[in-house]
Amino acid sequence: MAPHANSDVAANGAVNGSAQSSLFTVNSPNVEYTDNEIKSKYAYHTTDITRTADNKLVATPKATTYHFKVDRKVGKVGMMMVGWGGNNGSTVTAGIIANRRGLQWETREGMRAANYYGSVVMSSTVKLGTDPKTGEEINIPFQDMLPMVHPNDLAIGGWDISSMNIADAMDRAQVLEPSLKQLVRKEMAEMKPLPSIYYPDFIAANQEDRADNVLEGTKACWAHVEKIQQDIR
Secondary structure, three states, X not given: OOOEOOOOEOOOOOEOOOEOOOOOOOOOOOEEEOOOEEEEEEXXXXXXXXXXXXXXXXXXXXXXXXXXXXXXXXXXXXXXXXOOOOHHHHHHHHHHHHHHOOOEEEEOOEEEEOOOOOOHHHHOEEEXXXXXXXXXXXXXXXXXXXXXXXXXXXXXXXXXXXXXXHHHHHHHHOOOOHHHHHHHHHHHHOXXXXXXXXXXXXXXXXXXXXXXXXXXXXXXXXXXXHHHHHHHO
16 A cells, blocks of 8 residues: 555645756766766865884874765655654644645644644754855755655555544644644544554554554564555555
């Protein structure tokens, strides 16, 4: 069973599998751009220290060259969560759907709109360099440093020991505003977790009553490994 996804077109306008336009390019003999890839060389400098027979130190500079290759086309990426029906899994799923659809909802404090505040990748910036004419420091969004998947484009799935659909799991979690839950409920009600491995020794005893969606067997075995691999594929 493949993870859930509604469309190949994300809310931010990116299309899965298409080459992303770069916010900047690197002007260096160590960087090469092609239609599909960014290739670069980086020399990592260190210093080896040895001792002579009379116990004197000898410092020898050392350079190790690394070669990097990055695809400019971002492929389709799936995110499968263990315990998808838990508080974290259901809340993350609702948040991605809300951002993907650009939702707004009413709260006691007024209108709220979906955003990725709190995400290091989506909401932070990084210093790119300095403008030599003005001395101005140039900072860009972290997400624009390299081609990377946008959270809105993630195909979502996962496992849980409970068969409850993710909309009902969202209600059980009691995290989100009722007005937001109503906006995402229909889509999330169609999301159901795959049967999970269930080893009672590693799960809190109060979860036992929920365990109605488990693979046969309560001990680690190769059959479980193969089933999880099959789910991921």
